Amino acid sequence: MDFKTSQISCGQMETDHFCETMLSYAKLVSELEQKVNRMVFESYGVEKNYESHVGSTTYLLRVMKYRAPQMDESEVGSQTHTDKSFITILHQNQVNALEVQARNGQWIAVDFPLASFVVMAGDAYMAWSNDRIHAPRHQVNMSGNKSRYANGTIFIPQRDSTDTRRASG
């Protein structure tokens, strides 16, 4: 299920408790994304472009369920990919399955506790930063017998905002 959080609307589900919970979650995650971006923009000396970047960013929240693999089943999860977005913020239940490839090629199994988030750079951030920020390849690789629930909020700048306001250098 996708929500466009910039519109703060769930259509027909407006009064639904689940919907409101997800919108509150999306707002909090958006604040985290803005904090991360502010730090990055400041560290690259382009903080004057921060407000317009925030203003041009759209948000999409995805709710995902990965089932546990059945007997003799392998490769349950997602394919290896990089995200096309600027930033993706992930949150999960207690079931770890995310694997991220470091710059040196090594795959790292991400162990992230319930109260934490993974902030992942996507291709757009890598392009904007002239490759300073690495957009890692990653995948979900399920094992064990518990389902994994995860939320992925992707932050996407609208057209033209990435190539006109790059970090210099």
Ligand SMILES: O=C(O)CCC(=O)C(=O)O
């Ligand atoms: O479920 C996850 O932790 C990763 C999801 C993901 O890679 C994505 O939504 O792009």
Ligand SMILES: [Fe+2]
């Ligand atoms: Fe991804």
